[in-house]
Amino acid sequence: NAGVTQTPKFQVLKTGQSMTLQCAQDMNHNSMYWYRQDPGMGLRLIYYSASEGTTDKGEVPNGYNVSRLNKREFSLRLESAAPSQTSVYFCASSGTEGIETQYFGPGTRLLVL
Amino acid sequence: QKEVEQNSGPLSVPEGAIASLNCTYSDRGSQSFFWYRQYSGKSPELIMFIYSNGDKEDGRFTAQLNKASQYVSLLIRDSQPSDSATYLCAVPEEDNYGQNFVFGPGTRLSVLP
Numbered sequence: 001n002a003g004v005t006q007t008p009k010f011q012v013l014k015t016g017q018s019m020t021l022q023c024a025q026d027m028n029h030n031s032m033y034w035y036r037q038d039p040g041m042g043l044r045l046i047y048y049s050a051s052e053g054t055t056d057k058g059e060v061p062n063g064y065n066v067s068r069l070n071k072r073e074f075s076l077r078l079e080s081a082a083p084s085q086t087s088v089y090f091c092a093s094s095g096t097e098g099i100e101t102q103y104f105g106p107g108t109r110l111l112v113l
Numbered sequence: 114q115k116e117v118e119q120n121s122g123p124l125s126v127p128e129g130a131i132a133s134l135n136c137t138y139s140d141r142g143s144q145s146f147f148w149y150r151q152y153s154g155k156s157p158e159l160i161m162f163i164y165s166n167g168d169k170e171d172g173r174f175t176a177q178l179n180k181a182s183q184y185v186s187l188l189i190r191d192s193q194p195s196d197s198a199t200y201l202c203a204v205p206e207e208d209n210y211g212q213n214f215v216f217g218p219g220t221r222l223s224v225l226p
Contacts, residue, residue: 033213040121042201042218043157050212058213059114090156094212102214104156 002026004105006091012111013081021076021108023091029101031094032074034058034066036087037107043090049074081112115140115206117217125223132189134220136202139183146185148176149201151219157201160187192224 004025013019025032030051035043035058045058047066055066063085065077074093078085088109094102116139126132136146145164149157163169163176163185170176175188189196202217 031212035216040218042117042119043203043214043216045213045215048213059215102159104158107156 004091004093004103006089006105006108008108009106010109010111012113013078014113015082017081018077018079019081020078021089021091021110022073023075023105024073025091025093025103025105026072027093027095027103028071029093029095030071032068033092033094033102034064034074034076035090035092036060036085037090038087046076046089081110083112086110086112115143115204115215117202117204117215119200119202119217119220121218122221123223124220125225126192127225128192128194130192132192132196132222132224134187134189134200134202134222135184136186136217137182137184138202138204140204141180141183143204145205146176146178147203147205147214148174148187149203149216151199151201153198160200189222192222194224194226197222197224 007022033048034046037043044060049055049068052071067075090107091105118137147162148160151157168177173190177186199219199221201219203214
């Protein structure tokens with residue numbers, strides 16, 4: 001049981017480049033989330049997906065798109081990266097028992113130059 | 114949008130002492146509160162959660178809720194150097210699409226040997 005996995009672990013981009021962060025979970029969870037974490041600001045929700053086929057904006061969605069490919073996978077895409085998107089990105093998932101079952105992936109460190 | 118506030122710290126306590134971490138929240142109607150621990154460079158992990166029906170103890174950890182003052186605290190008894198981490202307070206927020214968390218900025222705890 002791998003839990004929540006994320007790829008890549010670390011990425012450097014130039015301004016304007018695009019990339020997709022991948023997330024997968026093997027816990028049969030319905031809900032999946034993307035957060036970003038910046039120093040002194042805690043975790044902020046970018047997008048979430050309450051179930052397969054649905055997505056919704058969180059607190060800071062601008063500059064990002066998501067795809068809930070199937071129940072297991074939830075990807076985050078940066079179409080044109082900006083230095084302000086330099087951050088640590090965490091994917092999480094939670095089960096039908098409720099949000100108290102939310103588990104986080106190991107994170108992706110993204111540096112945009 | 115709910116707001117969750119925490120003192121960013123660092124909070125320094127000697128080994129064996131009680132560490133007290135506080136969190137205030139804006140929504141008087143909030144019913145449940147979660148504490149996550151995050152070691153440097155790692156992802157958050159759930160320590161415990163508490164609902165509005167009272168205090169909760171789990172080993173060396175105790176969560177206390179003061180609804181009148183709208184704050185929740187986490188007490189760590191017999192603090193150990195391995196407890197040195199950032200502690201995140203989180204409050205669930207629900208909308209038509211599902212449930213997600215609003216996180217506080219976290220309090221950095223340092224337990225000195």
